[in-house]
Amino acid sequence: MGVIVYKCINCGGPLAFKADTQNWTCDYCLSEFHEQEVRSFINNEQAEAEKNTEIAHELEQEFQENAVGYSCESCGAEIVTDDTTAATFCYYCHNPTIIPRRLEGEYRPEKVIPFQINRERATELFINWCKKKPLLSKQFTATSELEKLSGIYVPFWLFHCSPFGEISGDATKVRSYTRGDTRYTETKYYRVLREGKAIFRDVPADGSRKMDDELMSVLEPYHYKDLTDFSMSYLSGYLAEKYDMDQNDVYPRVSEIMRKNMSTLLRETINGYSSVSVKRTDVKLKNVEATYVLLPVWMFTYQFKGNTYIFAMNGQTGKIAGKLPISKGRASAWFGAVSAASFAALMIGGQFIW
Incomplete structure (x- = not known):
């Protein structure tokens, strides 16, 4: 008691x-x-x-x-992961650790695009990208910071479908001509209608709640010709996540993209008019299928003055996306240099503008 x-x-x-x-x-x-x-x-x-x-x-x-603990087979250290981590590595000896049962059954990917850019090349591309950003803090590309660069296989759903769409609206043709001393403007009004079918393949949507959807979309496109049958061996030495958003969870996001693209394709077929105003759009998505794949991404998280900045690189093409922290000191110096150069140019030309 x-x-x-x-x-x-x-x-x-x-x-x-x-x-x-x-x-x-x-x-x-x-x-x-x-x-x-x-x-x-x-x-x-x-x-x-x-x-x-x-x-x-x-x-x-x-x-x-x-949280699940695993013992490193190399040094015996305890590795703790969350329920979506499928591959990781020991932070002490860097021995790669793959958790096979996390990618079994419905969680087993059908395809994977293997990393085609290694850590050294990713670091080089990232530094070169940063050199083109004059307002970036020098600390950003410090060696100690770039050690945080991590290769991750991100879960994606690739959607395929055969949409059928219709659009209708009003259009005009305007013609101006002169007869004698009079200028005439002729306007003809039309009712326009377009309908058609298309085939969409490999429309991507990431299946991880941890990932920023906008950041992942900026990394596109991937070259899906490099998709290969999934094998655990591709995960060795990299991090990997299993999806925590299934195809039904991400479908609303993807379906909106496919509908907009289909509408755009139909709109682009209306040519030869002075103006076009679309009044009605109807797109139906048919034969929708989804393939679960893993795509390679290099991720870098940076803390700067209380804010977190996340950067990503396409592990196949090297395309980089992210928002950069601005150094006030470098910004002042840069704008000062720009102002001085502009002042010198204006003085040579004999003009001074405030």
Whole structure:
């Protein structure tokens, strides 16, 4: 049975019941409380303790469910991963670790594009990209920072479908001509209608909640001719994630992209008019299929003045995307140099503009 200790509401010291006053008194701050105050305080303390215990239990349960430990076969260190990590490496000896059962059954990818850019080349491309950014902090490309560059196989869904679409609207043809001393403008009005079919293949959508959808989309396109049958061997030495968003989760995002693209294709067939105003669009997506694949991405996360910046590189083509932190010192120096150069050019030309 637990021991109950009555504590002072004001200072936290022990309370003692005084028989003469029938109240509780603190010998440290000399505060005095009647029975109802003490009971109310105790009830609040117990409720808070129970709440904290419940939260701690939930966090422990979540950790037990999602965090899994593995022993490194090389050095014996404990490797802890979450429930979506399929491949990682030991942070002590860098021995690659693949977790096969994370990619079994429905989580086994059909295809993979292997990394075609190694770490050394990725670092070189990243540094060259940064050199073209004059306002970037020099610390950004420090060796210690670039060690955080990680190769990750990101889960993607590639959608294929055969859309059928219709668009209709109004169009005009305007012609101007002159007869004698009079200038005429002739406007003809038309009702336009277009319909057609198309085939869309390999429309991508990342299947990881951890990844920034916009960042992943900027890395496109991948060359899907390099897709090969999935093998665990491709994961060795890299990180890998399994999807936590299935094809139904990402379909609304992809279907919107395919509908817009189909509408654009139909709109581009309306030519020869002075103006076109589309009034109605109807696109139906048919024979929709999805293929689960892993695509290579080099990721780099950078902390700068309390903000987190995430950068990504297409591990096949080397295309880079991300928002850069601006160094105020370098920005001031750069703008100062630009201003000085502009001033010199204007003086040579005999002009000075404020």
